Amino acid sequence: MDKAKELKLKNQEVIVDAKEIKNRYYxxxxxxxxRFICLCCGEYLSYVISDKKKPYFRHINENETTKKCQMRISYDSEQTVYQKAGLSLYLKESGNEFFELYIAFRKIDNKIFNSLLESKEKIIIKYRNKSCEYILNNYNFSHExxxxxxxDFIAEKYQILYPNFDLKKFLIEVWGEEIEGFLGNESLFTFNDKGGKKVKINEEIxxxxxxxxLGSNERIFKNYNNxxxxxxxxxxxxxxxxxxxxxxxYKISFIPVNDDEFMKMRVLCRERFRVSLHYNKPNFIGLWPPTVIKNESYKVINFKNEAIGIIKSDKLEKLYCNDKHTVYEIRxxxxxxxxxxxxIPIRNYEIPFILQEQYNSIFFVNGGYLNKIKQYENKIVIEDNNGMKIENGIKNKLPLKQGISITSKSxxxxxxxxQNGLVIKKINNYSEIKLENIKFGDTIISFYSGKEEILLQYLKQHKDSNKLLINQLHNKNKNDKSELVDFPIYxxxxxxxxxxxxxxxxxxxxYIFKGKIPIQILKLIEKHFNSKR
Incomplete structure (x- = not known):
């Protein structure tokens, strides 16, 4: 192995060549x-200096010829950048302090997608004796x-099994054949109110x-003060x-008060999760033309030949462009x-860009986007008088002390x-208003950018609502042939x-025992429970 990541003092991690650093090590x-980390699997490496051969890096108890790091083998093979990056796992909150695990499948090229709909084939996600399958249709996947x-199961590595048909190679190029799972049944995920994306091996936090x-051993953090x-x-x-x-x-954050604490936390993150803890994480800032940020994608609004941006980082980065099957460095x-x-060059198709030279480090995608922005979605947060968040929808219970507070991003x-009429209040950016004396029959509405949206409706719950649902389920069960979907845990x-x-x-x-339920029946049940919130 010729290259590895060298850990230096002052939070520096630098990719080095075994031959070039020989003069620094006797x-x-x-x-x-x-001192050294594998660029692929994230394990610590030995640096070997020999009189008989050129210097190299190797894994524990292995020699250079075995190369048992399977991730390294796959990276060295001729795979697309999407295969090497792999699909991502996501946590998603399902309600009542329950979470669910998801795999994020990238969109499929429109022509291939239309052929998939005709095939009616399915893919299988497998780990040992556990598996689940998804039909290749426009309900499960998308070209947009x-x-x-x-x-519904945790694995160290998930396999994607494809049917043997003409489109198999196209799907493998976009989705790959393996998905990185969990080390020791634990992992870190990015955080937002509804869930987050799994932090992959060698990514930076x-x-x-x-x-x-996510894990079962939160006690490991008790040895760290901050x-x-x-x-x-x-x-x-x-x-x-x-x-x-x-x-x-758990929600977790690393808050060191000095360099010694930071170093201890960095070792913990490397050894438990094989990720790199930094004071600052590299960031991309789009300058021109204007861009829309969505997940890891940067969509260019005005289609031009070239975009200009800034990378903000406390260390010198290398940026690589993957233009179809050609990889080259951008200065x-x-x-x-x-x-x-x-x-950055702009094409009429997506181009992945990778910081540093490995595919599991931070990367973003840039593509031409000809449409103009027609509208935007505002973020409004509603809380009761105890600071508890209230979700939008129909409510059968009045808020605490019949009052709520509302903040808005815009x-x-x-x-x-x-019944007494209308009360209209204005909110400035991130300011807060309070509404009081809320009663059954009241409706709370937001109005922004020419768009009206109902936030809350307070309606008294009918005593026979369960009975009504039971009658509807009896009628639906007799002749429902709608598509089967996963039964929600919550x-x-x-x-x-x-x-x-x-x-x-x-x-x-x-349906609970099968883990699948007709989608039309599920909608009836979800509507019933949402009305009770």
Whole structure:
């Protein structure tokens, strides 16, 4: 192995060549010194200096000829950048402190997608004796956006099994054949209110930033003074044939107060999760033409030949462009001490760009986008008088002390409609308003950018609402032939934990055992439970 990542003092991680650093080392360096890291699997490497051959890096108890690092073998092969990056795992909150696990499938080329619809084939996600399958149709996958598909078991590595048909090679080029899973049944995920994306091996995280921790051994953090850990919920998985396993989900942040604490946390992140902890994480800033940021994508609004941007990083980065099957380096021009200006070619198709030279490091995608922005979505947060978040929808219970507070990311108007008339209040950016004396029959509406949206409706719950649903389910069960989808865990938990829903449970228990439910029946049940929130 010719290249590795060298860990230096002052938070520096630099990719080095074994031959070029020989003048700095007069003898071999053991992996126990934790000096060098594999660019692919993230394990510590030994640096071997020999009189008989050129210097090289190797894994523990291995020699240069074996190369048992499977990730290294796949990276060295002629795969597309998407295969090498692999698909991502996501955590998604399903309600009542329960989370679900998903695989994010990239969008498929339109021509290939249309052929898939005609094939009616399916793919299988497999790990040992556990598997799940998805039909290749326009409900499960898309040619326009990334789709999330639920997975109910945890694995160190997931395999994607494709049918033997003409389109197999095209799907493998976009989705690959393996998905990085969990090391020791634990991992970090990025954090937002509804879930987050799994942090892959060798990706970078930064201090003073919130992440999700998934695992069963949160006690490991108690030895560190300034790692903040807050319980968020659980993930139930079906790894056993006989029972469900539970993994706890925590919100975690690394907040070192000095360099010694930072170094201890960096070692923890490397050894537990094989990720790199930094003071600052590299960031891309689009300058021209204007761009829309979506997940890891930068969509250019005005179609031009070239875009200009800035990479903000506390270390010199290398930027590589993957233009179809051609890979070349883009030169960075230093602007300030921690900022580099770049010029990026634009095509009428997506081009991946990778920081550093490995595919599991930070990367983003840039493509031409001819359409103009027609509208935007505002972010509005509603809370009760205790600071508890209230989700949008129909409510059968009045808020605490009949009052709520509302904040908005952008300027808008909030309309409180009641029997006494209308109350209209204006919100400036990130400012807060309060509404009081809320009663049944009231409606809360937002108005921004010429668009009106109902936020909350307070309606009294009918006593016979369960009975109404039971009658609807009896009628639907007789002739429903709608497509089967995954049975949500949060609904199963509601049904099992309360005698109020026993009659409903009896009607649909067969779907609970199968783990699949007709989508039209699921919509009826979801509508019923949403009305009770």
């Amino acid at each position: 003898k071999s360096v053991s992996s126990k010194e934790k 956006y990334t789709t999330l598909k639920k997975i 930064k201090i003073n930033t919130e992440y999700y921790y 790692i903040k850990v807050v319980y968020k919920g659980i993930l139930e998985v079906n790894n056993s044939e006989y029972y469900l396993s539970q993994y706890k989900i 960075l021009k230093e602007l300030l001490d921690d900022k580099y200006i770049i010029r 300027r808008c108007k909030i309309i409180h409609k009641s 609904i199963k938990n509601k049904l099992l934990k309360s005698n109020e829903y026993f009659e409903i449970y009896k009607i649909i228990k067969i």
